Amino acid sequence: MPGCENRYYDYLIKEGMRVANIYEDLGVPIVINAAGTATRLGGPPLSNVVMEAMAKAGEASVYIEDLQTQAALLIREVTGAESGLVTSGASAGLTLAAAACMAGLDGARMRQLPDSRGIPNEILIARSPRNAYDRALTLAGAKLIDVGIDDWAAGAGVRGIEPDVFAESITDKTAAIFYLARRDDRMNLRALVAVARRFGIPVIVDAAAQLPPRENLRRFIEEGADLVVFSGGKAICGPQGTGILCGKQELVASAAVQMVDLDVPWEAWNPPRLLFPKEALRGMPYHGVGRGFKVSKEEIVGLMVALRRFVDAEGLHDQWVDHLRRIAGKVEGLAGVDQVRLVLDAPTPLLQIKLDEASLKRSPWEISTSLRYANPRIAFNEQLLHQGVFIVNPISLRPGDGDLVVQGLAKELANNLRQLN
Numbered sequence: 001m002p003g004c005e006n007r008y009y010d011y012l013i014k015e016g017m018r019v020a021n022i023y024e025d026l027g028v029p030i031v032i033n034a035a036g037t038a039t040r041l042g043g044p045p046l047s048n049v050v051m052e053a054m055a056k057a058g059e060a061s062v063y064i065e066d067l068q069t070q071a072a073l074l075i076r077e078v079t080g081a082e083s084g085l086v087t088s089g090a091s092a093g094l095t096l097a098a099a100a101c102m103a104g105l106d107g108a109r110m111r112q113l114p115d116s117r118g119i120p121n122e123i124l125i126a127r128s129p130r131n132a133y134d135r136a137l138t139l140a141g142a143k144l145i146d147v148g149i150d151d152w153a154a155g156a157g158v159r160g161i162e163p164d165v166f167a168e169s170i171t172d173k174t175a176a177i178f179y180l181a182r183r184d185d186r187m188n189l190r191a192l193v194a195v196a197r198r199f200g201i202p203v204i205v206d207a208a209a210q211l212p213p214r215e216n217l218r219r220f221i222e223e224g225a226d227l228v229v230f231s232g233g234k235a236i237c238g239p240q241g242t243g244i245l246c247g248k249q250e251l252v253a254s255a256a257v258q259m260v261d262l263d264v265p266w267e268a269w270n271p272p273r274l275l276f277p278k279e280a281l282r283g284m285p286y287h288g289v290g291r292g293f294k295v296s297k298e299e300i301v302g303l304m305v306a307l308r309r310f311v312d313a314e315g316l317h318d319q320w321v322d323h324l325r326r327i328a329g330k331v332e333g334l335a336g337v338d339q340v341r342l343v344l345d346a347p348t349p350l351l352q353i354k355l356d357e358a359s360l361k362r363s364p365w366e367i368s369t370s371l372r373y374a375n376p377r378i379a380f381n382e383q384l385l386h387q388g389v390f391i392v393n394p395i396s397l398r399p400g401d402g403d404l405v406v407q408g409l410a411k412e413l414a415n416n417l418r419q420l421n
Protein backbone atom coordinates (compact mmCIF):
# COMPACT_ATOMS: atom_id res chain seq x y z
CA MET A 1 0.00 0.00 0.00
CA PRO A 2 1.47 3.36 -0.95
CA GLY A 3 2.55 5.50 1.99
CA CYS A 4 3.00 2.59 4.39
CA GLU A 5 6.74 3.16 4.53
CA ASN A 6 6.16 6.56 6.12
CA ARG A 7 7.35 7.03 9.69
CA TYR A 8 4.11 8.67 10.68
CA TYR A 9 2.24 5.62 9.55
CA ASP A 10 4.34 3.14 11.47
CA TYR A 11 1.35 1.74 13.25
CA LEU A 12 0.11 0.59 9.84
CA ILE A 13 -2.89 -1.39 8.98
CA LYS A 14 -1.76 -4.08 11.42
CA GLU A 15 -2.57 -1.74 14.29
CA GLY A 16 -5.78 -0.79 12.57
CA MET A 17 -6.82 -4.44 12.61
CA ARG A 18 -6.00 -4.75 16.28
CA VAL A 19 -8.22 -1.78 16.98
CA ALA A 20 -10.95 -3.13 14.73
CA ASN A 21 -10.86 -6.52 16.48
CA ILE A 22 -11.33 -5.23 20.00
CA TYR A 23 -14.24 -3.09 18.87
CA GLU A 24 -15.67 -5.99 16.95
CA ASP A 25 -15.51 -8.08 20.14
CA LEU A 26 -17.42 -5.34 21.92
CA GLY A 27 -19.98 -4.98 19.17
CA VAL A 28 -18.99 -1.37 18.43
CA PRO A 29 -18.60 -0.41 14.75
CA ILE A 30 -15.41 1.50 13.96
CA VAL A 31 -15.58 4.77 12.04
CA ILE A 32 -13.36 5.71 9.12
CA ASN A 33 -12.47 9.15 10.40
CA ALA A 34 -12.14 11.82 7.71
CA ALA A 35 -13.54 14.41 10.09
CA GLY A 36 -10.30 15.22 11.89
CA THR A 37 -9.60 15.05 15.60
CA ALA A 38 -13.16 15.29 16.87
CA THR A 39 -13.82 14.32 20.48
CA ARG A 40 -17.14 12.74 19.49
CA LEU A 41 -15.15 10.25 17.38
CA GLY A 42 -12.74 9.50 20.19
CA GLY A 43 -10.00 11.56 18.53
CA PRO A 44 -7.27 10.27 16.21
CA PRO A 45 -5.98 6.69 16.34
CA LEU A 46 -2.90 6.47 18.59
CA SER A 47 0.52 5.46 17.31
CA ASN A 48 1.78 2.15 18.67
CA VAL A 49 4.66 3.98 20.36
CA VAL A 50 2.13 5.91 22.46
CA MET A 51 0.01 2.82 23.13
CA GLU A 52 3.03 0.78 24.25
CA ALA A 53 4.14 3.57 26.60
CA MET A 54 0.64 3.68 28.09
CA ALA A 55 0.62 -0.09 28.59
CA LYS A 56 3.98 0.09 30.39
CA ALA A 57 2.74 2.97 32.54
CA GLY A 58 0.00 0.66 33.74
CA GLU A 59 2.52 -1.76 35.24
CA ALA A 60 3.23 0.17 38.46
CA SER A 61 1.93 2.83 40.81
CA VAL A 62 3.62 6.22 41.18
CA TYR A 63 2.96 9.46 43.03
CA ILE A 64 0.95 11.50 40.52
CA GLU A 65 2.78 14.61 41.83
CA ASP A 66 6.11 13.10 40.69
CA LEU A 67 4.76 12.15 37.27
CA GLN A 68 3.06 15.51 36.73
CA THR A 69 6.34 17.19 37.68
CA GLN A 70 8.22 15.32 34.95
CA ALA A 71 5.44 16.30 32.54
CA ALA A 72 5.80 19.91 33.71
CA LEU A 73 9.52 19.84 32.86
CA LEU A 74 8.77 18.50 29.37
CA ILE A 75 5.99 21.03 28.81
CA ARG A 76 8.34 23.77 30.02
CA GLU A 77 10.94 22.65 27.51
CA VAL A 78 8.61 22.52 24.49
CA THR A 79 6.50 25.60 25.25
CA GLY A 80 8.99 27.93 26.90
CA ALA A 81 6.48 28.42 29.76
CA GLU A 82 7.58 28.45 33.41
CA SER A 83 5.53 25.38 34.18
CA GLY A 84 2.89 23.02 32.84
CA LEU A 85 0.31 20.45 33.80
CA VAL A 86 -1.38 17.56 32.02
CA THR A 87 -5.12 18.12 32.29
CA SER A 88 -8.09 16.00 31.28
CA GLY A 89 -8.48 17.97 28.04
CA ALA A 90 -8.29 21.63 27.06
CA SER A 91 -11.78 22.26 28.33
CA ALA A 92 -10.82 21.07 31.83
CA GLY A 93 -7.67 23.17 31.42
CA LEU A 94 -9.84 26.26 30.97
CA THR A 95 -11.84 25.48 34.10
CA LEU A 96 -8.60 25.02 36.06
CA ALA A 97 -7.16 28.22 34.55
CA ALA A 98 -10.21 30.17 35.76
CA ALA A 99 -9.95 28.54 39.19
CA ALA A 100 -6.24 29.39 39.35
CA CYS A 101 -6.82 33.06 38.46
CA MET A 102 -9.51 33.34 41.14
CA ALA A 103 -7.79 31.42 43.96
CA GLY A 104 -4.06 31.81 43.39
CA LEU A 105 -2.32 29.86 46.17
CA ASP A 106 -4.97 30.74 48.74
CA GLY A 107 -6.34 27.50 50.19
CA ALA A 108 -9.42 29.19 51.66
CA ARG A 109 -10.42 30.42 48.22
CA MET A 110 -9.74 26.99 46.74
CA ARG A 111 -12.03 25.50 49.36
CA GLN A 112 -14.76 27.99 48.52
CA LEU A 113 -14.84 27.58 44.72
CA PRO A 114 -16.99 27.24 42.65
CA ASP A 115 -18.81 29.60 45.02
CA SER A 116 -16.90 32.76 44.13
CA ARG A 117 -18.70 35.28 46.33
CA GLY A 118 -16.30 37.86 47.72
CA ILE A 119 -13.48 36.71 45.40
CA PRO A 120 -12.51 38.66 42.26
CA ASN A 121 -14.38 36.43 39.85
CA GLU A 122 -14.93 38.35 36.62
CA ILE A 123 -13.31 37.18 33.42
CA LEU A 124 -13.40 39.65 30.55
CA ILE A 125 -14.14 38.11 27.19
CA ALA A 126 -14.49 39.62 23.73
CA ARG A 127 -18.16 39.61 22.74
CA SER A 128 -17.07 38.02 19.49
CA PRO A 129 -16.03 35.23 19.15
CA ARG A 130 -17.96 33.87 22.13
CA ASN A 131 -18.08 30.09 21.76
CA ALA A 132 -19.45 27.02 23.45
CA TYR A 133 -16.24 26.34 25.39
CA ASP A 134 -16.64 29.60 27.34
CA ARG A 135 -18.77 27.55 29.66
CA ALA A 136 -15.64 25.84 30.95
CA LEU A 137 -14.68 29.13 32.62
CA THR A 138 -17.98 29.64 34.41
CA LEU A 139 -17.84 26.06 35.68
CA ALA A 140 -15.14 27.16 38.16
CA GLY A 141 -17.44 29.91 39.46
CA ALA A 142 -16.23 32.74 37.21
CA LYS A 143 -18.58 35.29 35.75
CA LEU A 144 -18.05 36.29 32.11
CA ILE A 145 -18.14 39.97 31.23
CA ASP A 146 -18.66 40.66 27.52
CA VAL A 147 -16.43 43.33 26.09
CA GLY A 148 -16.42 45.28 22.82
CA ILE A 149 -18.38 45.32 19.61
CA ASP A 150 -17.13 43.40 16.58
CA ASP A 151 -18.44 45.22 13.54
CA TRP A 152 -15.90 43.55 11.30
CA ALA A 153 -17.03 40.02 12.19
CA ALA A 154 -20.66 41.10 11.80
CA GLY A 155 -19.97 42.52 8.37
CA ALA A 156 -21.29 45.86 9.64
CA GLY A 157 -18.04 47.80 9.51
CA VAL A 158 -14.27 47.76 9.50
CA ARG A 159 -13.56 47.86 13.23
CA GLY A 160 -13.13 44.71 15.28
CA ILE A 161 -12.70 44.46 19.05
CA GLU A 162 -9.85 46.67 20.15
CA PRO A 163 -7.65 45.81 23.16
CA ASP A 164 -8.20 49.20 24.78
CA VAL A 165 -11.89 48.51 25.40
CA PHE A 166 -10.80 45.82 27.87
CA ALA A 167 -9.19 48.48 30.05
CA GLU A 168 -12.58 50.18 30.50
CA SER A 169 -14.07 47.00 31.99
CA ILE A 170 -11.28 46.18 34.44
CA THR A 171 -12.34 46.64 38.09
CA ASP A 172 -11.24 45.23 41.43
CA LYS A 173 -13.49 42.26 40.65
CA THR A 174 -11.55 41.29 37.53
CA ALA A 175 -9.81 37.93 37.81
CA ALA A 176 -8.55 37.46 34.25
CA ILE A 177 -8.91 38.30 30.58
CA PHE A 178 -9.78 35.49 28.20
CA TYR A 179 -8.49 35.30 24.62
CA LEU A 180 -9.52 32.73 22.01
CA ALA A 181 -6.58 32.09 19.68
CA ARG A 182 -7.64 31.92 16.03
CA ARG A 183 -5.66 31.78 12.86
CA ASP A 184 -7.41 34.75 11.30
CA ASP A 185 -7.68 36.81 14.46
CA ARG A 186 -7.45 40.53 14.09
CA MET A 187 -6.98 41.35 17.76
CA ASN A 188 -3.31 41.32 18.59
CA LEU A 189 -2.49 39.22 21.66
CA ARG A 190 0.58 41.31 22.50
CA ALA A 191 -1.53 44.47 22.57
CA LEU A 192 -4.11 42.78 24.79
CA VAL A 193 -1.35 41.54 27.13
CA ALA A 194 0.02 45.09 27.33
CA VAL A 195 -3.39 46.32 28.56
CA ALA A 196 -3.67 43.44 31.06
CA ARG A 197 -0.16 44.04 32.43
CA ARG A 198 -0.99 47.68 33.18
CA PHE A 199 -3.54 46.37 35.66
CA GLY A 200 -1.74 43.21 36.78
CA ILE A 201 -4.47 40.97 35.31
CA PRO A 202 -3.55 37.53 33.90
CA VAL A 203 -4.46 36.57 30.32
CA ILE A 204 -5.81 33.07 29.63
CA VAL A 205 -5.44 31.83 26.04
CA ASP A 206 -7.54 29.03 24.59
CA ALA A 207 -5.26 27.56 21.93
CA ALA A 208 -6.91 24.13 22.10
CA ALA A 209 -7.07 23.68 18.34
CA GLN A 210 -4.12 25.86 17.25
CA LEU A 211 -1.78 22.94 16.50
CA PRO A 212 -0.31 22.49 13.97
CA PRO A 213 1.84 24.46 13.37
CA ARG A 214 4.01 23.22 16.21
CA GLU A 215 5.57 26.71 16.53
CA ASN A 216 2.29 27.66 18.23
CA LEU A 217 3.36 25.59 21.25
CA ARG A 218 5.68 28.50 22.07
CA ARG A 219 3.96 31.39 20.36
CA PHE A 220 1.28 32.50 22.83
CA ILE A 221 3.64 32.21 25.81
CA GLU A 222 6.17 34.28 23.87
CA GLU A 223 3.49 36.85 23.19
CA GLY A 224 2.93 37.22 26.93
CA ALA A 225 0.00 34.94 27.81
CA ASP A 226 -0.06 33.94 31.49
CA LEU A 227 -1.87 30.66 30.90
CA VAL A 228 -2.36 28.72 27.66
CA VAL A 229 -4.36 25.55 27.05
CA PHE A 230 -3.87 23.01 24.27
CA SER A 231 -5.80 19.86 23.55
CA GLY A 232 -3.72 16.69 23.88
CA GLY A 233 -6.23 14.64 21.93
CA LYS A 234 -6.25 16.73 18.77
CA ALA A 235 -3.21 17.12 16.50
CA ILE A 236 -0.71 16.14 19.22
CA CYS A 237 -2.36 12.71 18.84
CA GLY A 238 -2.06 11.94 22.53
CA PRO A 239 -4.70 10.13 24.56
CA GLN A 240 -8.05 11.70 23.72
CA GLY A 241 -8.80 12.59 27.32
CA THR A 242 -5.73 14.80 27.79
CA GLY A 243 -4.79 18.44 27.48
CA ILE A 244 -2.01 20.81 28.47
CA LEU A 245 -2.18 23.85 30.72
CA CYS A 246 1.03 25.87 30.72
CA GLY A 247 2.18 29.27 31.86
CA LYS A 248 3.18 31.13 35.02
CA GLN A 249 4.50 28.89 37.74
CA GLU A 250 2.21 30.13 40.51
CA LEU A 251 -0.95 29.89 38.41
CA VAL A 252 -0.11 26.42 37.10
CA ALA A 253 0.66 25.36 40.69
CA SER A 254 -2.74 26.63 41.80
CA ALA A 255 -4.35 24.57 39.03
CA ALA A 256 -2.33 21.50 40.02
CA VAL A 257 -3.31 21.76 43.69
CA GLN A 258 -6.96 22.18 42.75
CA MET A 259 -6.85 19.08 40.56
CA VAL A 260 -4.98 16.40 42.52
CA ASP A 261 -6.32 14.07 45.17
CA LEU A 262 -5.55 15.82 48.48
CA ASP A 263 -6.55 13.13 50.91
CA VAL A 264 -3.10 13.34 52.53
CA PRO A 265 -1.99 14.62 55.96
CA TRP A 266 -0.41 18.07 55.51
CA GLU A 267 2.62 17.11 57.66
CA ALA A 268 3.29 13.99 55.62
CA TRP A 269 2.91 15.65 52.23
CA ASN A 270 6.22 16.43 50.60
CA PRO A 271 5.69 16.79 46.85
CA PRO A 272 8.09 18.41 44.32
CA ARG A 273 7.84 22.19 44.69
CA LEU A 274 7.47 23.28 41.03
CA LEU A 275 3.81 22.26 40.93
CA PHE A 276 3.18 21.97 44.65
CA PRO A 277 4.90 24.89 46.43
CA LYS A 278 3.94 23.75 49.91
CA GLU A 279 5.57 26.66 51.77
CA ALA A 280 3.78 29.25 49.63
CA LEU A 281 0.36 27.61 49.96
CA ARG A 282 -1.85 29.39 52.42
CA GLY A 283 -3.80 26.37 53.56
CA MET A 284 -4.90 23.40 51.57
CA PRO A 285 -8.29 22.66 50.06
CA TYR A 286 -9.88 19.29 50.73
CA HIS A 287 -10.46 18.43 47.12
CA GLY A 288 -10.40 21.37 44.71
CA VAL A 289 -12.92 22.11 41.95
CA GLY A 290 -10.73 20.13 39.54
CA ARG A 291 -10.78 16.91 41.55
CA GLY A 292 -13.17 15.40 39.01
CA PHE A 293 -10.69 16.13 36.20
CA LYS A 294 -8.30 13.35 37.11
CA VAL A 295 -5.74 12.22 34.57
CA SER A 296 -4.47 8.67 34.87
CA LYS A 297 -0.77 7.80 34.96
CA GLU A 298 -1.24 6.00 31.64
CA GLU A 299 -2.71 9.12 30.04
CA ILE A 300 0.01 11.41 31.42
CA VAL A 301 2.71 9.09 30.05
CA GLY A 302 0.88 8.75 26.73
CA LEU A 303 0.60 12.51 26.39
CA MET A 304 4.30 12.96 27.18
CA VAL A 305 5.34 10.48 24.50
CA ALA A 306 2.90 11.92 21.95
CA LEU A 307 4.04 15.46 22.68
CA ARG A 308 7.69 14.55 22.15
CA ARG A 309 6.78 12.86 18.85
CA PHE A 310 4.70 15.84 17.75
CA VAL A 311 7.60 18.21 18.42
CA ASP A 312 10.14 15.96 16.66
CA ALA A 313 8.01 14.79 13.70
CA GLU A 314 9.26 15.82 10.28
CA GLY A 315 7.37 15.84 7.04
CA LEU A 316 3.92 15.38 8.56
CA HIS A 317 2.38 18.06 6.34
CA ASP A 318 3.78 16.46 3.16
CA GLN A 319 2.44 13.06 4.19
CA TRP A 320 -1.01 14.50 4.77
CA VAL A 321 -0.92 16.24 1.38
CA ASP A 322 0.15 12.97 -0.32
CA HIS A 323 -2.71 11.11 1.28
CA LEU A 324 -5.21 13.78 0.20
CA ARG A 325 -3.83 13.88 -3.35
CA ARG A 326 -4.34 10.14 -3.68
CA ILE A 327 -7.93 10.51 -2.51
CA ALA A 328 -8.49 13.53 -4.79
CA GLY A 329 -7.23 11.58 -7.81
CA LYS A 330 -9.86 8.89 -7.21
CA VAL A 331 -12.75 11.19 -6.37
CA GLU A 332 -12.31 13.51 -9.32
CA GLY A 333 -14.66 12.53 -12.10
CA LEU A 334 -16.98 10.43 -9.91
CA ALA A 335 -20.59 10.82 -10.97
CA GLY A 336 -22.23 13.18 -8.48
CA VAL A 337 -19.04 15.14 -7.77
CA ASP A 338 -18.82 18.66 -9.11
CA GLN A 339 -15.40 19.85 -7.96
CA VAL A 340 -12.45 18.65 -5.92
CA ARG A 341 -10.20 21.21 -4.29
CA LEU A 342 -7.06 20.72 -2.23
CA VAL A 343 -6.74 23.47 0.37
CA LEU A 344 -3.07 23.96 1.11
CA ASP A 345 -2.93 27.39 2.70
CA ALA A 346 -3.93 26.01 6.13
CA PRO A 347 -1.72 24.38 8.82
CA THR A 348 -3.68 21.17 8.25
CA PRO A 349 -4.23 20.56 4.53
CA LEU A 350 -7.82 19.70 3.64
CA LEU A 351 -9.64 18.21 0.69
CA GLN A 352 -12.96 19.76 -0.30
CA ILE A 353 -15.32 17.60 -2.35
CA LYS A 354 -18.19 19.62 -3.77
CA LEU A 355 -21.19 17.54 -4.74
CA ASP A 356 -23.06 18.12 -7.98
CA GLU A 357 -26.36 18.61 -6.17
CA ALA A 358 -28.42 18.87 -9.35
CA SER A 359 -27.50 15.31 -10.28
CA LEU A 360 -28.42 13.87 -6.88
CA LYS A 361 -31.75 12.80 -5.47
CA ARG A 362 -30.83 13.48 -1.88
CA SER A 363 -29.42 16.48 -0.04
CA PRO A 364 -25.81 16.67 1.20
CA TRP A 365 -27.13 16.24 4.77
CA GLU A 366 -28.97 13.06 3.87
CA ILE A 367 -25.93 11.70 2.06
CA SER A 368 -23.66 12.56 4.97
CA THR A 369 -26.05 10.93 7.43
CA SER A 370 -26.20 7.81 5.30
CA LEU A 371 -22.38 7.63 5.20
CA ARG A 372 -22.15 8.19 8.96
CA TYR A 373 -24.10 4.97 9.53
CA ALA A 374 -22.94 3.00 6.49
CA ASN A 375 -20.78 -0.12 6.68
CA PRO A 376 -18.05 0.91 7.30
CA ARG A 377 -19.12 4.13 8.95
CA ILE A 378 -17.49 7.17 7.38
CA ALA A 379 -17.38 10.55 9.05
CA PHE A 380 -16.50 13.68 7.09
CA ASN A 381 -15.92 17.18 8.39
CA GLU A 382 -19.34 18.77 7.87
CA GLN A 383 -18.41 22.42 8.29
CA LEU A 384 -19.30 23.31 4.67
CA LEU A 385 -22.14 20.87 4.18
CA HIS A 386 -24.54 23.78 3.68
CA GLN A 387 -22.58 24.50 0.49
CA GLY A 388 -22.71 20.85 -0.57
CA VAL A 389 -19.05 20.37 0.36
CA PHE A 390 -17.65 17.31 2.13
CA ILE A 391 -14.29 18.03 3.77
CA VAL A 392 -11.62 15.39 4.27
CA ASN A 393 -9.22 16.11 7.12
CA PRO A 394 -6.24 13.71 6.94
CA ILE A 395 -5.09 13.76 10.59
CA SER A 396 -7.09 10.75 11.78
CA LEU A 397 -6.95 8.69 8.58
CA ARG A 398 -4.98 5.49 8.84
CA PRO A 399 -3.18 4.14 5.77
CA GLY A 400 -5.78 2.46 3.62
CA ASP A 401 -8.58 4.55 5.04
CA GLY A 402 -8.41 6.85 2.02
CA ASP A 403 -9.52 4.00 -0.24
CA LEU A 404 -12.42 3.19 2.07
CA VAL A 405 -13.49 6.84 2.03
CA VAL A 406 -13.44 6.86 -1.79
CA GLN A 407 -15.30 3.54 -2.08
CA GLY A 408 -17.94 4.55 0.44
CA LEU A 409 -18.54 7.91 -1.17
CA ALA A 410 -18.63 6.47 -4.70
CA LYS A 411 -21.19 3.85 -3.69
CA GLU A 412 -23.35 6.36 -1.86
CA LEU A 413 -23.35 8.79 -4.77
CA ALA A 414 -24.07 6.05 -7.30
CA ASN A 415 -27.12 5.03 -5.25
CA ASN A 416 -28.43 8.56 -5.30
CA LEU A 417 -27.97 9.68 -8.90
CA ARG A 418 -31.05 11.03 -10.59
CA GLN A 419 -32.17 8.97 -13.56
CA LEU A 420 -31.38 10.65 -16.85
CA ASN A 421 -34.38 10.87 -19.15
Ligand SMILES: *Cc1c(COP(=O)(O)O)cnc(C)c1O
Pocket (backbone or CB within 6 Å): 039, 088, 089, 090, 091, 092, 133, 206, 207, 208, 209, 230, 231, 232, 233, 242, 243
Ligand atom coordinates in the same frame (compact mmCIF):
# COMPACT_ATOMS: atom_id res chain seq x y z
C1 LIG B 1 -11.43 21.38 21.03
C2 LIG B 1 -11.50 22.67 21.71
C3 LIG B 1 -11.60 22.76 23.11
C4 LIG B 1 -11.71 21.53 23.99
O1 LIG B 1 -10.61 20.69 23.93
P1 LIG B 1 -10.66 19.26 24.65
O2 LIG B 1 -9.24 18.81 24.72
O3 LIG B 1 -11.52 18.39 23.81
O4 LIG B 1 -11.26 19.47 26.00
C5 LIG B 1 -11.62 24.00 23.69
N1 LIG B 1 -11.56 25.13 22.95
C6 LIG B 1 -11.49 25.09 21.60
C7 LIG B 1 -11.42 26.37 20.83
C8 LIG B 1 -11.46 23.86 20.92
O5 LIG B 1 -11.40 23.81 19.59
